[in-house]
Amino acid sequence: MSLLDVGGPVMIGPSSSHTLGALRIGRFGNYFLGKTPDKAEFFLHQSFGQTYMGHGTDRALLGGVMGFGDADRAVKNAFALALSRGLDFSFQQEDLGEVHPNTVKMLLYDGAMPQEIWASSVGAGMIRIIKINGVDCDLSGAYPTLILVNKDTPRALGMILEKIDANVANLYLRRINKLLAKALTIVELDSDLTLRSLLEIKSLSVIQEAYYVKSLSAPIQGKGGEGR
């Protein structure tokens, strides 16, 4: 902990775990897509599922998916704002298995195929992204993050790292499917990648899918909600 963790943050109430954490999870989804989806389906586990209305967890997730910041007053009006922006949404309770009580599965649509993100709000507004499109991971969202599906072949990692022009904070590797020779590479960075670096990575022959998610603590761009 630091003095700043104790003296802050500025947030939309009522709960850091059920509201702020939910807002950040939604915002991770927005950054992952790079935009507000057309449709968002939320499946809420245990404590999230049982208490979401009384904590505004639903509005927070939805506001996050629209890219709202931690202290954006517009979160309170997220339902109306989503409708006016053409974002279709639904919430339901679901048993997601052996995961943290405050976990949500999000299906975010930009076109026909959804992106599926699982995330937990683990206290004090901190979150963990635990699954992306069926692949387990463990991300805090606090760093600019590069998420790659790449060919599981020799020197693939070297080719990727060669193109990264920011300092690497954390690096995760996982084989997705040996038969298909697919692997997941997640790189958490200390600072943003340059556009050039990102484009070079995306054009590598070993890369099958590439997502770049900016840090959740990055300044909010655009107007977000209307209530700031």
Next chain:
Amino acid sequence: MTFNGIKQMASETKLPLHEAALVAELSETGNNPEETRAQLGEFLRVILEESEKQYGKVQETLTGLTGTNAKKVYDRGVLYHSPFTHVAIVASLSICESNASMGRVVACPTAGASGVIPGVFYALAKENEIPFDHLLPGYILASAIGNVIATKATLAGAAGGCQAEIGSAAAMAAGALAYLSGGDAEMVDSAAALVLKSLLGLVCDPVGGFVEVPCVKRNAIAVTAAISAAELALSGVSSVIPFDETVDAMRRIGRTLPMELRETGLGGLATTPTAKKAVDRILTRFQKS
């Protein structure tokens, strides 16, 4: 970070207590004192802005269990308390009812206990007309007191019960008030210890698990306890048990609290007949909307 450590650094370096806390922060985390001061100043600014904006207003909260209390106390005016404490109570209720209605708050130290610090700081600004620059050292010190608790114990109700949330908030507020009133390091230590001792063992048993009952009114009662503790300490009453040891006791008590009394909604007030009826009513209302 311990409070003794901060006191010792202050006496060795001849720095004011809050400056010593910033130096201790620098040596432990590498955080630049000027950046920390500026950021804490931003938090304090939001606290004062929101207190002014929400003061005595009716709020439409998520569950409807609270929302009109700040206005009631504001409308009735001072009864037994001083004008200072009256303002502190109204500000505290106002912030907590705004929090329960998805308003903007500063989670200092947590969202559920976010009304105690605004109570004291808004009363100092409004009633005693203390300028912002003179309040900021108190906010830095309050954050340092909270950080001592976070380091030695916890600030989370789910881990340590309400003593860790409201108890910590009251200790931070009492210490800051003693400091801003000219109290020395021992008086600050006593003010924080005296109020925390009075709230030790407080359990986290909110109705339905929502941050409204008893949280909102508990903030208002705690702010009066914090002011009382500062008044005792400034009068020369010292706490027999020093603050650091009180925090150690809080940690041990928190560890022995059963899960039912740590923010699960499964024990205490949450399991009273009235609470169960209220939760049924709220859930029915949610299903209709």
